[in-house]
Amino acid sequence: MLKKLFIFTIVMFGFGYALVPFYDKFCEVTGINNLLQPDVLTKETQVDTSRWITVELDANTRGLPWQFRPLQSSVRIHPGEPVDVMYEIRNDSDREINGQAIPSYSPRSLEKYLRKFECFCFTKQVLKPNEVRQMPVQFIIEPGIPADINTVTISYTFFELPSGAKAIKDN
Amino acid sequence: MAAVQDHGHSHGHDDHHPTGIMRWITTTNHKDIGTMYLWFSFAMFLVGGTLAMGIRAELYQPGIQILEPELFNQFTTLHGLIMVFGAIMPAFVGFANWQVPMMIGAPDMAFARMNNWSFWLLPVAATLLVVSFFVPGGAAAGGWTFYPPLSTQGGLGVDMMIFAVHILGASSIMGSINIITTILNMRAPGMTMMKMPLFVWTWLITAYLLVLVMPVLAGVVTMLLTDRHFGTSFFNAAGGGDPVLFQHIFWFFGHPEVYIMILPSFGIISEVIPAFSRKPLFGYSSMVYATASIAILSCFVWAHHMFTAGMPVTGQLFFMYATMLIAVPTGVKVFNWTATMWRGSMTFETPMLFSIGFIFLFVIGGFSGVICAIVPIDIQVQDTYYVIAHFHYVLVSGSLFAIFAGIYYWLPKWTGRMYNETLGKWHFWLSMVFFNITFFVQHFLGLAGMPRRIPDYALQFADFNMISSLGAFGFGLTQLFFLYIVINCIRSGEKAPQKPWEGATTLEWTALPTPAPYHSFETPPVVK
Structure with a gap:
């Protein structure tokens, strides 16, 4: 017993x-x-040219000496239209640092309508001392997004990964 | 050798035991250990109560008067941890130690030495918790549920809390293994499962819940520890973890835990109500099945603590309906208690008063629980004083009142003396009145939007907070009065007869003298 x-x-x-x-x-x-896996484009989505949505781009770092910013602070897009935006990171320190970006969306329901095909957040980023890197994010916002949403925010925060730590998902 | 063995076999109902401090440190006697559990839990109840007094003193008026916000948060956190793990749970284990062997006709607990160890772990853990107030950075301050990221950030106090939870968990697991084995293997001849007193049944089911979920708690605090010190990322978003995962694992433990704290009190109430109604318990087998179904259901409702943490509607609906379903077996129990009293020859001694108070107030707590289960309302009242009021109605006027009922009921058997009935009644009525003054108004505060875990509040909450604080001070003082009643009973109470309660039917009353001898049932009684 x-x-x-x-x-x-x-x-x-x-x-x-x-x-x-x-x-x-x-x-x-x-x-x-499902924040950190790329989405697959299954079928051509209809572009809704009658609507405009403003996408605010936000960038933060937490606990690591990097400069991190989007090259444009916001973009105006049509739902369904593929969008490319660029972010830039710069390592201000004199050591090699592993960073991982974690996305956050506002309003929360955006997650359902956002399809990301390429993002620097899918893998860890390794920056040598004083290295600068520009990284694209490629996404569409599905036309199904509720009509009362005109402005959305996509925010990224970089955290330091302990050296030697693996990327979040090896995919 | 032969002489020693002979002595061992023949001493019968003899009170031979070591004396002084070594008696208590080395004891393997279930009654000694039960007594230590009960005194320990009462000491912790006073410590946790002092913290509560500090909280209510700070909330007496708006503004910061006594406790700095950081210290206030430490008070609320440690109040919760100490009351749950230090006061309520050990008190029920104390009852189990005293009563389970006597009620099933066993000579002692199955693993007497493990029993000693599971008790003596407790003071270690309690010391860790209390001392953590004095280390740099102070005690854990992220709430008794220690959610990350707050709990991955705190200082040494959080590590001490994690270690204390490990120790308390180990103690509970050993205690429940002991209780399960005792109940399943050591019943007197003729004591079939369905003849066991309901208190034994509820403890059997509680013990199974404990071995089911306590290891999960140990696991989750271990994850927290490795997140803090060994570079893992279970709950760290940057490393691929998820803080919400902590909440899921924690509440997978935490919800059954609240039933661990209430099922033994259902057992006590189910002994007291029939004794003072002088009728057998109405619907014994339905009580057993209701207890078991509450225990099983409790494992599938944990996410109702997390409705606002981000969850798909399907999930919210599932957990909402599952939670409401628990009201059904609980309703069966309340119905059975009421039906037991129906047309009984009732008398209202202190244990009965506390039991009726329990039923009345626990039902209020149960109803506010059903209200909190409704997702849209829960989203409104999440983390407000409504929730505080709800769980104090089930934990204070639920578990604690049942503990009082049980103590008054069995005190004559334990000490051989009667408590003072008049003082006992005063204790009940003062507790009843002050409890409601303290917590009933908190419903209104919560509905008006006062958040929990804050040292200061908006001016419109001032009046109700003052009322609540006054009630709390009264309730706190009343419990010192309880201490006086118990000491008075032990030192100078009247001698109690073998069966002071006319309607009591269980073995400890019918087959054992009062006070219960140090070694009882060395020859098992035969139950017909």
């Missing part, structure tokens, strides 16, 4: 850890929290 219950305890401790990959898989399958 003692042995059985003790083993059960160990199994439940492992179960706590098993919840981590389970959670990742669950989010991946259901498409919740």
Whole structure:
């Protein structure tokens, strides 16, 4: 009895850890929290030329000595139209640093309508001392986005990854 | 050798045990350990209560008077942790230690030495928690739920808290392994599962819940620890983790935990109500099944704590309906208690008063729980005083009142003396009145939008906060009065008869003298 219950305890401790990959898989399958994987363009989306949406671009760093900014602070686009924007990062320090960008969208429902095909946030970025890099983001906003949304914000924050840490997802 | 063995076999109901401090440190006797659990939890109750007094003193008026915001946050965090893990849970384990062997006719707990160890881990953990106030940076201040990123940022106090939670978890797991084994293997002949007193049933189910979820808590605090010190990124967004994941794992533990704190009190109430109604419990088997279904359901409702954390509507609906479903078996229990009282020959001694108070106030807490389960309302009242009022109605007037009921009910059996009935009634009525003054107004504060975990508030909340603080001071003083009643009972109470409660039917009353001898049921009783 003692042995059985003790083993059960160990199994439940492992179960706590098993919840981590389970959670990742669950989010991946259901498409919740799908911030860091590229989307695939399945079919040509209709461009809705009757609407304009302003996309504000925002860039932050947290805890690492980088300059990080978008080359244009906002773009006006039609829903459904493929958009390219550029960001620039510069390493101001004299050491090599690994950084990882985490996106954040406003309004929150934007996540459902945003399709990103290319983004620097899909992998970690390694900058040598004083290196400057320009990086594109390629996305469309689906025409299904509610009509009352005229302005959206796409924000990125760079965090430092411990050296030697792997990228978030190796894809 | 032979002489020693002979002595071991023949001493029967003899009170032979070591004396002095070593008696308590080395004891393997379930009654000694139960007593230590109960005194420990009362000490922690006073520590947590002092913190609560600090919180209410600061909230007595708007503005910052007594506690700086940082210290205030440490007070709320440690108040929660100490009351949950230090006061309520050990008190129920204390009851289990005293009562389970006596109620099933067993001589002691199954693993007596492990029992000793699971108790003596507790003071270590409690010391860690209390001392953490005095380390640089102070105690953990991110709330008792220690969500990251706050808990990955704090100082040494957070590490001490994590270590304390590990130790408390280990203690609970050992305690529940002990209880499960005792109940399943050591029942007296004839005591079938469906003849067990309901208190034993509720503890059996609670113990299973504990071994189910306590390891998950240990896992999640370990992840937090490695995130803080060993470069992992379970909850760190920059490293690919997710802070929301913490909330899911934490509440996978945390929701069953609230039932761990209430199921044993259902058990106590189910012993007290029939005894003072002089009728058998109405619907015994439905009580057992209701307890089991509450325990099972409790594992599928955790995300109702996270409705505002970002969740698809499907998820919100599932957790909303699952949560509301728990009201059904809980309703069965309340119905059964009421039906037990129906046309019974009731008398209203202190244990019965606390039990009826429990039913009345727990139902209010249950209803506000159903209200909080409704997603659109929950989004409104999330993190407001409405939630504070709700869980104090189920934890204070629920668990704590049941603990009081149980203590008054079994105190004659434990000490051999009666408590003073008049003082006991005063304790009940003062607790009842001050409790409601403290917490009922918090419903209004919450509906008006006062957020929890803040040391200062907008002026329109001033009146209700003052009322609530006055009630809290009264409630706190009343519990010192309770301490006096218990000491008075132990030192100079009248001698109690074997069965002071006419309607009591369980083995500790019918088969054991009062006070319960140090070694009981060395020859198991036969249950018909």
